[in-house]
Amino acid sequence: MIGDEAAAKAWLRTLPACDDLAIERLERLVALLREENARQNLVSEASLEQVWQRHIADSAQLLTHVPRETSPWLDLGTGAGFPGLVVATLLPETEVRMIESRARRVDWLERARCDLGLDSAVVIGERLENVPAFTAKVISARAFAPLERLLALSARFSTSDTHWLLPKGRSAVQELRDLRKWRHMFHVEQSLTDPDAGIIVGTLAGRKGTST
Template sequence: MAETPTSLDEFVAAFPVSRETQDRIAAFDALFLEWTARLNLVAKSSIQDRWTRHYLDSSQLLPLLPKEAKRIVDLGSGGGFPALFLALIDDDPKRHYFLVESIAKKCAFLREVAIRLELSNVTIVNDRIENRPDLRPADVVTARALADLSKLLAYTLPISSVRTMCIFMKGEKAQEELTAASRQWTMDVTHHPSRTHEAATILEIRNFARAR
């Protein structure tokens, strides 16, 4: 059954964090509401359900990150999900998040949050991922609602190494995308059920390469 927190208290019950982190989440929520009032960070219809659809949805990726992963690259960070929220709750001091977003107004929001909440583990990259091979090598690449799986792997390949793991959040068409991608790519895939939507899945992808 999907979990559906609607407040900070309910979020913490579903995903326990420290008091300090709770304070940061509350500050983030205030900034998020302030900016979404004037900027299309996410679908307006999802704002009321943000504790589930955005906050818990992002947080559920944290346990999937390998302990040795230090360099996380997020593709199409948009309103900060999942990577900005992950950076907010991640207490690993050696881990750093690179948020790649091509839309300047959304980057302005991401920077504002990083500055106001003093997130030293975040770098905002206002560019298209195709222009930033210098982000290689990524230990982990994340993406949510950006592109189909084949395109995501194409974006990831130039910044990857043999150890790179992808964590891609997918909806009801995940299997359809996997079938299509398998015509162009070889990969090892692990499916993780989503905590926030029964029809969604989280794809953990390793050892990916273009099919010969």
């Protein structure tokens, strides 16, 4: 378990994608986040005291569940940039599409993307319902919507081969238990940054009662 800031930075160094340049970019992202948080409430002030554990490592742990070359990566409701900006920073050659509808956060994401030189990342400033469908190889969402609604909104971006990575905090097990309308191969992985949190991981076959 990653229990503090030092442990978070040490763990990040174990990732194949995390070289010296990646660490520099992550440090720059943290600096940009602190600066922007003074202008708009991207994350809680308390969480900034543990930013490497609570936001950077918490996002980066998703990379351990998919092959490194998997692309495009679709991040729903990216908000402050987690996990989308962290994934794009660690995998700069990967096409990461970040969907966010709130104008001020879209502006923040675009400025951060440009500052960090993340040329393969794309910020889509639309409501998810208005985004034209495309096939994503990875779909992530952190605190975006309850699982049933999340799937209803975003299953059109998925095939049976798409990897779903859904940090759900303490509700992970219960949300998966309550999922009735979908054929899936989801399971819950323990979060590395919070002993009480889980990540729903797996693939989706479609709604029950429909063909694949």
